[in-house]
Amino acid sequence: xxxxxxxxxxxxxxxxxxxxxxxxxxxxxxxxxxxxxxxxxxxxxxxxxxxxxxxxxxxxxxxxxxxxxxxxxxxxxxxxxxxxxxxxxxxxxxxxxxxxxxxxxxxxxxxxxxxxxxxxxxxxxxxxxxxxxxxxxxxxxxxxxxxxxxxxxxxxxxxxxxxxxxxxxxxxxxxxxxxxxxxxxxxxxxxxxxxxxxxxxxxxxxxxxxxxxxxxxxxxxxxxxxxxxxxxxxxxxxxxxxxxxxxxxxxxxxxxxxxxxxxxxxxxxxxxxxxxxxxxxxxxxxxxxxxxxxxxxxxxxxxxxxxxxx
Amino acid sequence: xxxxxxxxxxxxxxxxxxxxxxxxxxxxxxxxxxxxxxxxxxxxxxxxxxxxxxxxxxxxxxxxxxxxxxxxxxxxxxxxxxxxxxxxxxxxxxxxxxxxxxxxxxxxxxxxxxxxxxxxxxxxxxxxxxxxxxxxxxxxxxxxxxxxxxxxxxxxxxxxxxxxxxxxxxxxxxxxxxxxxxxxxxxxxxxxxxxxxxxxxxxxxxxxxxxxxxxxxxxxxxxxxxxxxxxxxxxxxxxxxxxxxxxxxxxxxxxxxxxxxxxxxxxxxxxxxxxxxxxxxxxxxxxxxxxxxxxxxxxxxxxxxxxxxx
Numbered sequence: 003x004x005x006x007x008x009x010x011x012x013x014x015x016x017x018x019x020x021x022x023x024x025x026x027x028x029x030x031x032x033x034x035x036x037x038x039x040x041x042x043x044x045x046x047x048x049x050x051x052x053x054x055x056x057x058x059x060x061x062x063x064x065x066x067x068x069x070x071x072x073x074x075x076x077x078x079x080x081x082x083x084x085x086x087x088x089x090x091x092x093x094x095x096x097x098x099x100x101x102x103x104x105x106x107x108x109x110x111x112x113x114x115x116x117x118x119x120x121x122x123x124x125x126x127x128x129x130x131x132x133x134x135x136x137x138x139x140x141x142x143x144x145x146x147x148x149x150x151x152x153x154x155x156x157x158x159x160x161x162x163x164x165x166x167x168x169x170x171x172x173x174x175x176x177x178x179x180x181x182x183x184x185x186x187x188x189x190x191x192x193x194x195x196x197x198x199x200x201x202x203x204x205x206x207x208x209x210x211x212x213x214x215x216x217x218x219x220x221x222x223x224x225x226x227x228x229x230x231x232x233x234x235x236x237x238x239x240x241x242x243x244x245x246x247x248x249x250x251x252x253x254x255x256x257x258x259x260x261x262x263x264x265x266x267x268x269x270x271x272x273x274x275x276x277x278x279x280x281x282x283x284x285x286x287x288x289x290x291x292x293x294x295x296x297x298x299x300x301x302x303x304x305x306x307x308x309x310x311x312x
Numbered sequence: 313x314x315x316x317x318x319x320x321x322x323x324x325x326x327x328x329x330x331x332x333x334x335x336x337x338x339x340x341x342x343x344x345x346x347x348x349x350x351x352x353x354x355x356x357x358x359x360x361x362x363x364x365x366x367x368x369x370x371x372x373x374x375x376x377x378x379x380x381x382x383x384x385x386x387x388x389x390x391x392x393x394x395x396x397x398x399x400x401x402x403x404x405x406x407x408x409x410x411x412x413x414x415x416x417x418x419x420x421x422x423x424x425x426x427x428x429x430x431x432x433x434x435x436x437x438x439x440x441x442x443x444x445x446x447x448x449x450x451x452x453x454x455x456x457x458x459x460x461x462x463x464x465x466x467x468x469x470x471x472x473x474x475x476x477x478x479x480x481x482x483x484x485x486x487x488x489x490x491x492x493x494x495x496x497x498x499x500x501x502x503x504x505x506x507x508x509x510x511x512x513x514x515x516x517x518x519x520x521x522x523x524x525x526x527x528x529x530x531x532x533x534x535x536x537x538x539x540x541x542x543x544x545x546x547x548x549x550x551x552x553x554x555x556x557x558x559x560x561x562x563x564x565x566x567x568x569x570x571x572x573x574x575x576x577x578x579x580x581x582x583x584x585x586x587x588x589x590x591x592x593x594x595x596x597x598x599x600x601x602x603x604x605x606x607x608x609x610x611x612x613x614x615x616x617x618x619x620x621x622x
Binding site for chain 2: 019039040041065066089090091178183184185186187188191205207208209211217218219220221222225226227228229246249250257260261263264265285286287290291294295297298299300301302303304305306307308309310311312
C-alpha cells in the first residue's frame, strides 16, 4: 500500500512578523509528503533542478519518503517562491515566483507510483492532474487540490478533473467561486452532485469542513498562541487527511473521513508553529495523537436538552 | 429567575442580495430577547420613541418577553439603522444611522430588572454598561458585548467594564484588537487573566469559540444553503447562549457553557434564514432541539488512533 503525491517541490523565501528564511525547502508535494509520511509509504512526483542540494534531499526523505519519482532536470533550477506575510498573517504578498523547472513539468510516473493505493494531486494545471489520474488506475481513493487561478483560466479542464476524483480539497471561498453558490455548504452540495464522495472546504485559521452524502462535519483549527509561518499549512492538512485515509483498511466511510480531518488539522497546527518544514520534520506520532485527542475534547459537548418554552 | 438585557431597540432598513425590508424591528436587545425568551423570563431595558407602533410592541413581547422596563421617550423617535449587504453577505455598508432616543439613553432599571439572576449588556457605551452592572448586584452571571468603536475611543472604560463581568462576547478580530495579540486564542488567554470566567469569540459565518480556564471549545456555524439576512445574528447567538445558561441551575461549568454555545449557534442559524426577527418570532423549541442535535452529529468524531510511524 502506498500514497503517490504529484505537485511542486520548491525553495521558499518567507518573511513573517516572527522572522524570516531566505531559502528553505517548500512546495505542496513536500509539505504533503512530510505529513503523510506518518501513515504509509509515500512517493513524491515532482521536478527539481541542479540547485537541489543534499540538505533538501535529506528533508524530502524524512521518515522514509520515497523520492525515486522526483525528476532531476539537468541544467534547470528548482521552483522558487518568495513572499511576505502581513500583521496577524491574514494577508500575504508574493514578491517573486520563478517557476523554473516547474514551468514545463509533465508528470511521468514509474510503475510503482502508478500502482499507488491512494493518490493526491496537489495544485498544478488541471490537464496535468487529469493525465496523472489516467495513469493511476488502481487507486482506491483520489483527492485533488487546486486554486482560483485555474477556476479563472482553465475552468473546463478543472471541472473535468474534479469530476474524475473522489475528493476535492479547496479553500471555502474557491468552492463558492467554482460553483457560484453563496455559501460553502451550497457549493459543496453542488459538487457532491457531480459524483464526488467528499468535499473539504479549508477555512484557513478557522479550520475546515467536510461534506459527504452522509452529512457535514466541521473542525476548528487547533488554537495557537502564535502562528509563526502559515506557508504549507493547507498541504500539510491534506497530507494528514489523505495519509490517515490511506492507513485505514476497508471502506472509506464518513467516519473515516471525519477522523482524517482531525489528523490533518493536528499536523497542520504543528506546521505553522515554525518556518517551512522545520517543525513537522521532527514531529512524533505521540505529539500528533495528543493533539487529535485535544481536538476531540474541544469539540464534544453534552447535548442533554435544556427545557424550552414555545 | 429572570434575565435582564440592556441595549438598543431599533428599526432597521436592510437590503441583501435576497431582498429588502424598508423598516422592520431590530436592535441588539430585541434580537437577544427573542432568542433568550425560549429559556427564561426576559426583561428588556432600552428606549423607544413615539413611532414605536403596536406591531413593534407585539413582536417585542414574543413568548412573554417583559417590556415594563422599555422606556418610551415622549416626543422622540426610535433608533433607525439602514444598511446594504454585498455579495455573499461578507461585507455591509451603513447607509444611515439615526440614533434618535438612543443617543441620550441612560439605563434606569426597575427593582425587578435590577434583581435579575442573569444580565446581558448588549453593545452600548461602556460607562453606561458599567452603571448597569452597579445596579444589578444579585446576578449570578453577567455577560457583555461591545464593538471596535469603543476599543478605539473608550478603551479605559471598556477594560474596566469587561473586568467587572463574568463573560465577554466579542468578534474574534475585536478580541485581537483589544489585546494586541496575534491570535484569538492568545487574546482570550490575556482576557481570562483579567479575572473573567469565560470569553466567547464570534467568528461570523465560521461559528464561535469559547475560552475558559478549563479549556477551549469551538463550534462551527450551522451549515446553510442560503443566508438571507445576517443582521442580528450575533445578538441572537448571545440570546441563546446566555438564555440557556440562565435556564441551567447550579454551577456554571465549562460543560454548561459548551452546551450554551450550541443553543446560541442553533438559534442564530434560524435568525439568518429570513429578514430581521421574522424567523425567530415563529420558531419552536422542537426546531431548536433538532439543530442542537445536528450540531452534535456534525462535530463528534471517533478518535480511535491510527497507527503512526515515527
